[in-house]
C-alpha cells in the first residue's frame with residue numbers, strides 16, 4: 001500500500017536561506033501526525049512543496065502515491081491544505097467561498113457536505129455573511145472548511161488553531177479526530193505542544209530544514225523527558241546539601257527536581273525525612289512534549 | 301473542465317458584484333470623451349466621406365473600453381489575489397495552467413464586452429451608426445479583448461505591488477490605447493508618426509473594429525487581422541509558458 005505522504009530527499013533554498021535541507025518522511029494512511037519546529041524551521045515550506053505551491057530544488061513528494069509534480073492533478077485532488085496565513089476572498093460570503101472551492105475541484109452539487117462542515121465548525125449562522133465581516137477566528141475556521149470541501153483523504157493543517165478560542169478549538173479537534181477515525185490522514189503543525197501531545201500518534205521535529213526527531217509521541221516522551229518534582233519546604237527549613245546538588249533549579253521558592261521515573265521521588269522524600277525537613281507542598285509533573293521539544297532543539 | 305468553469309464564473313462574478321465601479325464608471329468616462337471631443341471637433345474634422353466625426357469616434361471609444369477593461373479585469377484580479385494571499389485558493393486545486401489562462405482571459409473578454417456594449421448603448425443615442433460588416437466587429441472585439449486579457453494576466457503575475465501594476469497601466473497600456481487612432485485617423489498624422497503608429501498593435505485592433513462599422517479603414521482589415529492574430533498567438537504562448545513554469549506564482 002502506498003503511504004499517504006512520501007517525501008524523499010527534498011531540498012529548497014530561498015536565495016541564501018536553506019529552508020529545507022534534505023527531508024525524508026513517510027506518513028502512513030490513517031495517521032495523526034505532528035510536524036513541529038520553531039519559527040522558520042521549514043514546516044510551511046514543506047507543506048507548500050506538498051501542495052505544489054513551492055517548487056523544490058531536489059527530491060520527490062507524493063500524496064497517496066501520486067507525484068505532486070508529474071501527477072499533480074491526482075495529488076491535489078487527494079490533499080486538503082489549511083494554510084497558515086489568514087487569507088480570504090472579500091468578494092464572497094462563507095457559503096459562496098465554499099461552493100466556489102468545491103467547483104475548483106470539479107464538484108458541483110456539494111450543498112449537503114458543505115452544510116455538514118459548516119455545522120461542525122459552528123459556522124452555520126455565518127453561512128451567508130461576507131468574509132470581510134467575520135472575526136479572525138471565524139475566518140480561520142472557513143479556511144479549515146475550504147480545505148475539506150473535496151473530502152480529501154489527506155488533510156494538512158498549518159497552525160489551524162492560532163487565534164481560535166478554547167471552546168472552538170475543542171470542537172475543531174473533535175471534528176478532525178472524527179475525520180481521522182473515518183480514515184483520513186491528518187498532518188498538523190502547531191506551536192501549542194500540548195495539543196500535539198494529545199492528538200498526534202507520531203511526531204517529527206524540524207530544525208533548520210532538517211528532521212531532528214521522528215518517533216511516536218509515546219516514545220519521544222519516554223526517551224527525552226522524565227518526571228518533574230516540585231517541593232516547597234515549610235518556612236525555616238533548608239534543603240539538605242546532598243539534595244541541593246540534584247535540583248534543577250528553584251522557582252517561586254520551590255525546588256525543582258528532574259527524575260527518570262516515579263521511583264526517584266521516594267529517595268528524595270526519604271532524604272528529607274532523615275534531615276528532619278518538613279514539606280509544605282509537593283507536586284509531581286508528568287513528562288511533557290514541551291520539555292522533549294526543548295531538549296531536542298538544544299541537541300539537534 | 302469544471303474547475304475551469306468555476307474559475308471563469310468566479311472571475312465574472314467578481315467584477316459583476318462591483319459593477320458600479322467596473323462597468324458604470326468606464327461607460328461614463330467614455331461618454332464624457334464623446335461629449336467633449338465631439339463638441340470640440342465635430343465641425344472641424346471629417347475622416348471618412350459621409351461619416352460625421354462623432355460617428356467616427358464611437359467605435360473607437362467602444363473598442364478602447366473593451367481593451368482597457370479586459371486588461372483591467374485580469375490584471376486587477378490577479379494582483380489583488382496575490383497581495384491578499386487568496387491566490388492560493390486557485391493554486392491548490394487541480395486546475396491546469398491552460399484552464400487557468402482560459403478562465404482569466406475569457407472573463408476579461410466578458411468584462412470588455414459588457415463595458416463595450418454599455419458604451420455602445422449610451423452613445424447610440426447621440427449618433428447613427430452603420431453596421432457594414434458585423435463579423436469583423438465581433439472578431440476584432442474578441443481578439444482584442446483576449447490580447448488585453450492575456451496582457452493583464454502577464455501584468456498581474458509580474459507586478460508585486462499595486463503601484464507596479466499602475467505603472468504598467470499608465471506607461472504602457474494608456475499610451476498605446478490613446479495613440480492608436482481612437483480619436484483620429486492616422487492619415488491625419490505627419491508621416492513619421494504614421495510610421496510609428498504602425499508598430500502599435502492596438503492601432504490594428506481599433507482600425508479593424510472600425511472597418512466593421514463603416515467599411516472603411518486606414519489599412520486593410522485583413523492586414524489588421526493578420527497582425528492582431530499574430531499578437532494573440534505570441535502573447536498566448538508567452539503567458540502559457542509563464543503559467544506553466546509558475547513564474548512568481550509558485551515560488
Ligand SMILES: Nc1ncnc2c1ncn2[C@@H]1O[C@H](COP(=O)(O)OP(=O)(O)OP(=O)(O)O)[C@@H](O)[C@H]1O
Nearest residue numbers: 014017019037038039040041042043044045046551
Ligand atoms: N517565499 C519565501 N521567500 C524567501 N524566504 C522564504 C520564503 N518562504 C519561507 N522562507 C524562509 O524559509 C525558512 C522556512 O520558513 P517556513 O515558513 O517554512 O518556516 P515555518 O517552520 O513554517 O515557521 P513558522 O513556525 O514561523 O510558521 C525561513 O527562514 C523563511 O524566512
Ligand SMILES: [Mg+2]
Nearest residue numbers: 043044045084
Ligand atoms: Mg509556518
